[in-house]
Amino acid sequence: MESDQQPAAEPAIRTHGLSKHYGSVHALNALDLEVQAGEIFGFLGPNGAGKSTTIRTLLGYLHPTAGSATVLGMDIVSDSVGIRRRTGYLPGGIAIYDSLSGADALDYLNDLQGRPPVRRDALCERLQMPASVLKRRVRDYSRGMRQKLGVIQALQHDPDLAVLDEPTEGLDPLMQQAFYGIMDDLRDEGRTIFFSSHVLSEVERICDRVAIIRAGRLMALQHVDELLARRKRTIHLRWRDGVPDLSSVPGLADVKVDGDRLSATLLGEVAPFVRAVASPMLLDLTIEPARLEEAFLEFYAEDEPAEEVRE
């Protein structure tokens, strides 16, 4: 990490009323967001929700219609080059120069970055991109190999902030695990990652906080743990000779009884429920953990469908 890292109090990303409109289409609508230095921040939303618009506005590809934002303490409009000097970016569906070999492409992009590729060897090893593979031209790479090259080019120069747009797209499960391991290491080393995805399980797996965006609006911004704690767990139990009376258990709802089987949802603490069913009459009990999918779907299930915009 370079010594010019932003002060600890300065958020890595801060947006204030950031908006991007295309005529009547509001791709991004008054986004207020703070990403703290040293966290892995998940940015969730379906296609067309405004994830890529946000990223592209932060990195200077798009000009904000209204509002302001800073990245690493620098203004996104007046100091875009300075921001990109200290960030690493993996665009969604990355394209890399087909005519170059993987190694030449990494060299070229790193030369343009102007920082030594201190992480390249480790990343290549973790993502199984040996020298023999890097010698081949990019045009001969599979989609997964291109994506791995994209991850390496974004992180090889050890950026202060990595902005990764759908980073596991095209990676096989083994490489996804390797990628998660890299993210864990980066978190341990205090790097900041801004991570856009619509794969909820991976956001749940690696992110500290998550923002949910819908139709260009921020719907939620919470710690992943808090978000999950607010979700309803699903409960299935079997009871000997009928089912117990659980009406006094706080947070229990959607109770359905089928013979000796009971299913319900539980919001909040689990302990009162467990105390209520702690009996020799209990034959079987399953408490399904709250999934981020449910939290996510809740934000999207209610209103009209998100307006599709080209990000």
Place this chain on the structure above:
Amino acid sequence: MNGRLLLQTIRWNQSRLITLVIAGFAWGALIPTVYVSFSDALRELANSGAIPEQLLNFGSGSLFTLPGAITLGFQHPLALAFLGIFAVGTTTAAIAGERERGTLEVLLSRPLSRHALYLTVGAAVLVLLAIELVALLGGQLAGITIQGINDQIDLGYLPLVFANGLLLWSAFAAFGMAASVSFDRHAPALGLTMAYLLVNYFLEILGSLWTDVDWSQEYSLFHHFNPTEILTGKTDPMDFVILGIAVLVPVVIAWIVFPRRDLAAPD
């Protein structure tokens, strides 16, 4: 301006450049040979009245004099192709092509301003055009030497011919760059620049073949690259001014437009 990008842009055009330098030199060397072989016969043909003289001209060039032959060498469709590959092909592909392929994404994720990108690619194209023009002129010089007709022109004017030619092709390159920064796809940028080049070419050729509309040549940029006048000591400074303006206008447009453009994610 970015040195690494400049080097890479030239490197990407390396094999094309080598081919075109060889072809340009060979074509240039052929011109004096053709002039020596056919000028007398063509003069007789014109004098006999069998064919009107203007039909033996081509743009501002002809085979009646060595300076005219040199001009012909530059205005022939072959020379147009040699130089147009860089002035039209390379420029329009530089931004719009990268954008269409998606590689502009990773390029602009580096600490590189759009002005720096524009300037660097523009400089690379200028270098490529200069090398190709030197090859064409060098070929002509070799042909003139081989034919032993050095006494028919003042070789001291050749740098001025080079500068005039570079200005003409820089004007088309600047137009190509302006088109390139304005479109998300290569085809419209290429089409528009090709149309601009061909309209200019058409006006020049039409005016030379049909004297009733010779005024059309004044509206062609090709008419303001005139080695015949330069090599006979009649350089018109206005030609340089007009070509300078033709370079400047698209440069200013691109300089303003490119940084202000929203670059949406590629499809």
